Amino acid sequence: MKKCHAATRLMSLKHDRPLTLGERAALRLHLAMCSACRRCDRQFELLHRAGQHFTPGDSDDSSEP
Amino acid sequence: MNQSQPRFRDDETLRQRLEAVRPRLVSFALLHLRDRCQAEDAVQDALLTAMEKTASFQGHSGYETWVFGILKYKILDAMRAQKKHGQWQPLEDESDDDAIDRMFQQNGHWSPQARPAAWGDPDLSLDNQAFWQTFDACMIGLPDNLARIFSLRELMGLSTADICQEIGIKESNCWVMLHRARLRLRSCIEKGWLTTETAS
CATH class of the missing domain: 1.10.1740 (Rna Polymerase Sigma Factor; Chain: A)
Structure with missing residues (x-):
């Protein structure tokens, strides 16, 4: 099983390049078992979406703050 | 002007x-x-x-x-x-990051005090003024190079391939720095924002 630290590396990496099949499987397996990492994964997603909020119209979300 | x-x-x-x-x-x-x-x-x-x-x-x-x-x-x-003009710290910094090390135990599991807590509905977070104030403060608190690379990737939307070409680092190094930036931001936002949320 992937340890949490290694799992966060994959959670981060998936925002920067497509994960390999093996990496995806390992991450999915770890997330299924670890609630703290599931939260971390959602929070990295939120950071990703937060970044898109700064520029108008770049993302699907075209709402102006 | x-x-x-x-x-x-x-x-x-x-x-x-x-x-x-x-x-x-x-x-x-x-x-x-x-x-x-x-x-x-x-x-x-x-x-x-x-x-x-x-x-x-x-x-x-x-x-x-x-x-x-x-x-x-x-x-x-x-x-x-x-x-x-030499205003940047060296970028090929492969050294350990103490702040990140403290988040995990020797065996790779979360340290008890660093275990991620629930943030509530993510959609609500982005509409929340307090979230953005905390986000800004945490970005300012990040080490400069981590913040620059995070901004280029997530705010400007450059690929890591473009970033490493732009600032002359290896792509693998870029991924390491983005991982550190995200972990630090996550932790900082959780400390700053959840405290103000529960206090109000």
Whole structure:
């Protein structure tokens, strides 16, 4: 099983390049078992979406703050 | 700025429109450049270019989006200049990051005090003023290089391949730095934001 630290590396990496099949499987397996990492994964997603909020119209979300 | 004022008078509406978007442009530039003067300069430069080239604006995107696009080039120019003038810490920093080390135990599991807590509904977070204040404060608190690379990736939307070409680091190093930036931001936002949320 992937340890949490290694799992966060994959959670981060998936925002920067497509994960390999093996990496995806390992991450999915770890997330299924670890609630703290599931939260971390959602929070990295939120950071990703937060970044898109700064520029108008770049993302699907075209709402102006 | 004063010298350029008279040129703007013939198009007051345009000037007002650009002035309205200026604060967002400045905060965007500041997150990348980490220096208020340089951020203001880049924005000023972008606004002047926008004024001059408004005729060439095609209207495929929103006008503000177009201005942001101009600013992105100005920011990249300014970042190159910063780097050239030695204003950056060394980038190939493979050393350990104590702040990250403290988040995990020897066996790779979360340290008890660093275990991620629930943040509630993510959609609500992005509509929440307190979230954005915390986000800004945490970005400012990040080490400069981590913040620059995070901004280039997540705010400007450059690929890590483009980032490593732009600032001359290996892509693998870029991924390591983004991982650190995200872990630090996550932790900082959780500490800052959840405390204010539960206190209110």
